[in-house]
Amino acid sequence: MLHYFERAVGDRQIGEVTPESVIDFLNGDRALTATWARKHSVLSGLFRFAISRGYADRSPLPTVLPNLPPAQTPYVYSTDELRRLLEATATLRTGYSQHVPAMYRTMILLLYGTGIRIGEALRLTFQDVDLVERIITIRFT
Known part of the structure; x- marks a missing residue:
């Protein structure tokens, strides 16, 4: 996340970061x-x-935090709903691939069986899947 922050505020010293640039990054x-x-x-x-190391005099973070929306309760599909989806x-x-049905079936089973998010699933590579040890490594969560 700090890498994204650095890209957002540009090439400047930490003590020169403005409250406006922090707000822009936070809000996205x-x-x-x-x-x-x-x-x-x-x-x-x-x-x-x-601040503790003397690189900045103050924090440009907002002191008043916004009211965040309540956390969304995940929906758990019933066995029947999962069967119908599959x-x-x-x-x-x-028209372009006969493998699409198997791909969607695999994606649904992966998401349901592991609980990972769609973005995490889409970022998986062959190196992240160890079929022998039966381990999937999730990166960049």
Whole structure:
């Protein structure tokens, strides 16, 4: 996350970071979510460290925190719903690949069986999957 912050504020010393650039980074281009709170927490630690070492005089973080929306309760599919989803993958028809039904079935089983998020699943590489040890390594969560 600090890498993204560095890219957002540009090439400047930590003590020169403005409150405006911090707010822009925190808000991003999406609606207010729990990501805002995670970003704030990481930056809070960064600026505490910078102040303790004399790299910055003050923290440019906002002192008034917004009301974040309540956490969304995940929906757990019933066994019947999962069965119907998996059956529906067999009916998928595309003109460009005969493997699409198997791909969707695999994705549904992966997401349901592991609980990982769609972005985490899409970032998986062959190196992340150890079929012998039956381990999937999730990176960049």
